[in-house]
Amino acid sequence: MTVRAQAQRTLRGRVAVIGIGETDYHRHGASPDPEFKLALKAILAACADAGLDPREIDGFASYSDERSDASRLAAALGTRKLGATTMQWGGGGGGCCAAVANAAASIFAGLADCVVVFRSLAQGQYGRFGQTTGIHKISGEKAYLMPYGVLAPPQRFAMRVRRYMHEHGVRQDALRAIALASYHHAQANPRAVMYGKPMDAAKYDASRWIAEPFHLYDCCMENDGAAALVLVPAARAGEFRSKPVYVLGAAVGSGYRAAAMPHNSPLYASASFDTVAPDLYRMAGLGPSDVGVVQCYENFTGGVVMALAEHGFFKPEEANEFLTVENLTAPSGRLPLNTSGGNLAECYMHGLELVLEAVRQVRGTSTSQVLRNDVAMVIGGPMVTPVSNLLLGSEAAL
C-alpha cells in the first residue's frame, strides 16, 4: 500500500453529523407509540434539526438487533433511493458508536451520501432485558449461567466488576460517584426520565442491592423511545442549519478471545477496550488529555470505571481518587461524564442518546455544557464484545 493510500485509511474529518433528534423518552412500557413509529419520529426530528428533506436519506445504520428494518423505513419515508444499510453485530450498547463508524465508513467509501444512524426500543411492546420469561430449555452460553440464577444483565456483569474491584482495590465509592454524576446532570435536562428526581450519596447507599456490587442506582434504566442522527460527507457540512460536528475517529471490536464463554475471556476483569481504545486514539491522532468531555455507556457503573481506565484517563489503582462527583461534573470538572444523565438518568436509548449528547457538547448546546468542548468522546458497551468508541470534534479540532 502506498503512503498516500495508508493516509487515506481514516475517518478523521471525512464525515460530519448535521442533525440529531429523539422522541420523548418514557419509562419502559409507557410509550404511546409502537417501536417503528418511534423510529420514524426520531429520524424526522433529526432531519428537521438539520434542515434536511428526509427523502434525501439513502442509508441506515443500527445495532443490537434493531427491529425497525432499513428497507421498511426507506419505503415509509419515500426516500428516493437506498444505498448502504449496515447492522453492527452484538448486543447491548456495544454497537452505539460502531453504527456511527459504519455509517461514516459507508459515506467515505461512496456507498451512501446521507446516512441515518438510529435506535428504537419499545420494551412494553417487545419485552424487557431485565426479566427472563418464557424460556423452558436453554443451550449455548446461557445454559452455563441461567440454571444457576445468572439470568439478567446485572447478574451477568457483577462478577466481572467484582473481580476488577478485587484486582485494583476499587471501592464502592467510585461506582457511586458515577451514578451521582449522571443524576446530577439529569436534573438540568428536561428530556431526562429522572429529571426532577435528584439523588445523593445517602439515597444511593440506602438503595437495595440488585446483585452485589450493584445497587439499584448502579444499573441502567429500561426505557421506550428512539434517537437518530444524520451524517453526510464533510464537504457538504456547511449546507445545513446546525454547526457541523466532525467524526475525528472511531474504533470497533475487542481483544484476544474476549468472547470466550462462559466468563472465560483471558482478560476477564476488563471492559474490552484493550485494543479498541488505542485504535481510536491512533485514528484520531489524539490522546486522553485532548478529550474535554466523555459520554460512557453505563449498563452498570462498574463498567464505566473499567472503560475510563482503559481509555487512559487514570490508572486502575487511581480510580478511587479520580472518580469523584466534583471531577465528573460539568462545567469544569476534570472529566465531565455523561452530561445528559446517560443510561442511568436520561434514557436507556441503548447508548445512542450518548452520541447525541456528545454532538450537543461540541455544538455548545448541552443542558450541562462543558467549557472544553472541541473534542468529545463516546464509549459504547463496556464489558460486552464487540465494543466501540467515537471521537467527535468541532471544525477547530480538525
Next chain:
Amino acid sequence: MTADANSTYLPSGLPIPVPEADGLSAPYWEGLRQGRLLVQRCSHCHAWQFGPEWICHRCHVFDPDWTEVVPHGRIFSWERVWHPSHAALRQHGPYLAILVEIPQAGGVRMVGNLLGDPLQNVVIGADVDGVFEHHADSDPAYSLLQWRVRGLDGV
C-alpha cells in the same frame, strides 16, 4: 459427592440446560449426569478449552477431546444476587453465584452456586470442591455442578 436428591440450591422452574441442536456440548451435560466433569483438551497441542468449541483455539485441530477433571477449584469472583429476575426466584431471597477457576484444567472457569449460607463471607481465592446436583425429576433431566468451600463439608 452427590447432593440430596430432594435438595437443590435454587427452586425449580429456571431454564433447563440442554445441548445445542448440533450436539457441541452434549458430552459435558452427559458427563454431569454421570457425576463427571468433562472439559475439552486438544489431543494435539494439549490446550484446555471451556466452553466447548468445534476447534482448538490454539492449533486449529478439530473436535478437541473431552477429558475428565477432578472438580477442585478456587473462587475467581462472586456475586450475591438479591433482585429476582425470574418468576421462579420471586420468593426465594438472596443467593450466591461464583466463578470458579480450575487450575488443573488450564485455568478454565465455570459459573456455579456456592452452597451454604447465602449471606456467608465469600473470599476470592478460596478453594472449593464441586458437588453434582442432579435434577432427575426434571423433564428433561439434567445435572448441575455446584461448589462448596473446602473444609466446610456438611453445610
